[in-house]
Amino acid sequence: MTFERDLYDEAYYRELHPHHWFKNPERKYAERDRDVLRVVAPGPDDVVVELGSARGDVSFLLAAHAREVIGVDAAPEALTMAERERVRRGVSNVRWVEADVADLSPLADASADAVAAIDLVEHVDDPTLAAMLRECRRVLKPGGRLGLYTPDRAHYVERMKAHDLVLKQFPQHIAVRRASAYRRFLAEAGFDVELDTWSVSPFPGVRWVERALAPLPLVGPTFRYRILLRARRAA
Numbered sequence: 001m002t003f004e005r006d007l008y009d010e011a012y013y014r015e016l017h018p019h020h021w022f023k024n025p026e027r028k029y030a031e032r033d034r035d036v037l038r039v040v041a042p043g044p045d046d047v048v049v050e051l052g053s054a055r056g057d058v059s060f061l062l063a064a065h066a067r068e069v070i071g072v073d074a075a076p077e078a079l080t081m082a083e084r085e086r087v088r089r090g091v092s093n094v095r096w097v098e099a100d101v102a103d104l105s106p107l108a109d110a111s112a113d114a115v116a117a118i119d120l121v122e123h124v125d126d127p128t129l130a131a132m133l134r135e136c137r138r139v140l141k142p143g144g145r146l147g148l149y150t151p152d153r154a155h156y157v158e159r160m161k162a163h164d165l166v167l168k169q170f171p172q173h174i175a176v177r178r179a180s181a182y183r184r185f186l187a188e189a190g191f192d193v194e195l196d197t198w199s200v201s202p203f204p205g206v207r208w209v210e211r212a213l214a215p216l217p218l219v220g221p222t223f224r225y226r227i228l229l230r231a232r233r234a235a
Contacts, residue, residue: 007172010077013055028202032149032226033061035199036118039147039230042066046113049139051101051132052120056082059094062116069094070112072101102131107139114145121150121182122173129175133189140233146191148229152198153178154221179227186231195230 018024036058042048042065050059053071055078063069071094073079079096086094097106101117101124115136121129136146151158153176161169162176169176179196186193200210200223210223 008075008078012172013075013078013081016054025202025204031199031202032118035149035226035228036061036116036147037065039149039195039228040114040116041145041147041230042114047111048114048116049104049107049112050116050118051136052117052123053082053096054078056085056094056096058116058118060085060089060091063091063094066114067093070097070107071095072097072099072104072107074098074100102128102135104135104139109138110141110144112139112144113141114147115140116147118147118149121148122176125175126185129185130189133185133191137190137233142233142235144233146186146231146233148182148227148231150182150227151176152221152224152227153181155225156222157201157225159222178221179224179229182227182229186229190234191231192234193229193231195228197228198224199226199228201225 040048040062042062044065044067046066047068047070048062048066049070049072050062051072053059053073056071059069059071059082071082073096076098079098082096099106101120124132140146151173157167158176160167183193183196198214200214201207210225213223214220
């Protein structure tokens, strides 16, 4: 997939994840951070690669729990913003690499303990996802972890967006998938899934309904806001 420069310009990164009391409440980012740490499971001696690092928000979160974090993004504008923020924060164990997620050639074989793909895979088509997972397997050490966090196509909000029913999909979200699709991609790329779960919406009121319904058989997937997967590089 060719990187769509017009969809990922400086304005996109500057306005990414604006806070709003309902659409983007503080709880949304607190729970995302919780889920990121759960799927990536960074350790103090780990080298972690974050794919699609954008302004570096997730990379900085991971850096507090890992030895080194390498943020990878194809947009130089995003990396410039991320580096500016790194300097402002005084973080010394994060560095940036400009690369496409389907071609991680700047990174050596078996050089990472974990790879994080957070709010990323919904931005890439199937061939790019397959190539990305092959590259992840290459750069991970044997037994290394891959953490995925992404919208669930089965969720009622994503279904509404898919049909332009009241809500519209973000133009950058070109491939919102179901959890079963990611299980298949991971298996084909040589990964064993060890954590397969979900989180519910952070939105006021809605979260209580989803929390009650998401665990149920049959109807449950309709109320699962985000997919949480952790997979290990198979031997």
